[in-house]
Every structure is written in structure tokens, then in C-alpha cells.
Amino acid sequence: YYEALNYGMSSISKFKSEETIFYINKKVYEPKNFNNKYENKKITMAYALATSDNIYAVKTHLYIGSNKLISFLNKFDVESQNYPSLALGTAEMSLLKLTSIYNTFSRLGVYSDPKTINYINSNNKRYSIKIEKDIKLLNSSTSFIINELLTNTFDTNLGGSINVTGYSIADKLNVKASAKTGLTDYDSYMIGYTPIYSVGIWTGNIDNSLHTDTFSKNFPKQAFLHIINYLSEENKNIW
DSSP: OHHHHHHTOOTTOEEEESOOOEEETTEEEOOOOGGGOOOSEEEEHHHHHHHTOHHHHHHHHHHHOTHHHHHHHHHTTOOOOOOGGGGGTOSOOOHHHHHHHHHHHHTTTEEEOOOOOOOOOOSSSOOOOOOOOEEEOSOHHHHHHHHHHGGGGGOTTSOSSSOOTTHHHHTTOSSOOEEEEEEOSSEEEEEEEOSSOEEEEEEEOTTOOOOOOHHHHHHHHHHHHHHHHHHHHHTTTTO
């Protein structure tokens, strides 16, 4: 959607959400929405992003040219094949990499190499991590629009017959946040952020077996809720 906005689309650009068969290079591609739910009418980008409408995502991907997303991922050193399903998140990457990409939106286009703290050997010292380099990878204005669009994940007043993906925790959030959820037969994730913090949570099975446990599927949302609320309370004077 970042590339779509740069291409000339807007948050109110519309495609029809309906069960769709795509014919690409003489091959059939038939993506589905979660639980096979469709609005069966034209919807906006804002609504599609908030409800994770897969049909809208693939139509956008093909409309602007599938090479756009590949070029975007290359900026973050992520390589991927040119498949229509790439619009639905089929590029393989670590949770750290995925979270760092969303963190770039949070920082209005500025990317920093992620750093991790492996251990702390004293409770009496304050530690800080030196950021070695900041790289301007994305357009600030477009990143700002993406940040605002992703707050719709929790907007239960958005309208339509399909719930926004963050509806189960929307009324419990203590701070304005941007977020994107993901759910497949094999895993579940949530990436959410504010201008200060970015949080990425993933659940699944290491052997890539089916992800059938309901608690585990819902855990990323619940964990994000508690983490971001705690952080907002700790930093309420800043926020």
C-alpha cells in the first residue's frame, strides 16, 4: 500500500471485494479472504487495510505492477520471487526484520539496523545502544499516511459488515497505535507501534505444522495490548 500511494492511489481508492479468480501467465490464482467473507461491493484502501481484505491487496499489487513490491523489499535486503501472493505476505523474513520495516514507517521513513541486548550483567548501571547508522529509505509523507491508515486496525466505527482485525482489543488500548495483524493456517502475528515503540509478536510451530490452538492464535493481540499499555503508562508524560 505504501507503493500504491506513491503510484497515485489514495486511502479512498476503491476495488471490489468479492470472490475472485485471477488468471496470471495462463495459471489460475484464487486467493481467499479470512472465513471466505467479502463485502461484495467496492471498498476503500482504508477499509481493506483495516480488515485485511486479500482480494483488494492482490488487485492493488497487480494494478501498480508486481515489481513495485519486490523493489520495496529490496530496500530492506529482502529478496523474493515475483508471485501474486507476495501481496499477502509470502516473502520469508525474520520477525526482527519485519518489525524493523514497520519501525521505519514509525520513524517517517528512517531505517536503523536493529540491535539486541543479549544480557545485562549488573543491576546498578544504565546501558544504552549506539545506533551506528540511520538511512532514509522511505518517503516521509507517504509513511505518515501509512501510519494513520494502520490506526484503522482498531477503529470499530469504520463501518462495513466485517470486523477490523484489532476489534477484540480496540476498546482496551490506552494509546493511539498503528498495527497490522496476520493469520494463516500455520502462524499468527501482530506488529504494532507508536512514535516511541515498535512491538512485534509471532506465534507458530517450529516444525511449521498446523497452528490450531486458539489461545496461541489470539496471543499476539493480547500480548501487544498489555505491552503497549504498560509502556504508555510508563511514559505517559512523554505521550
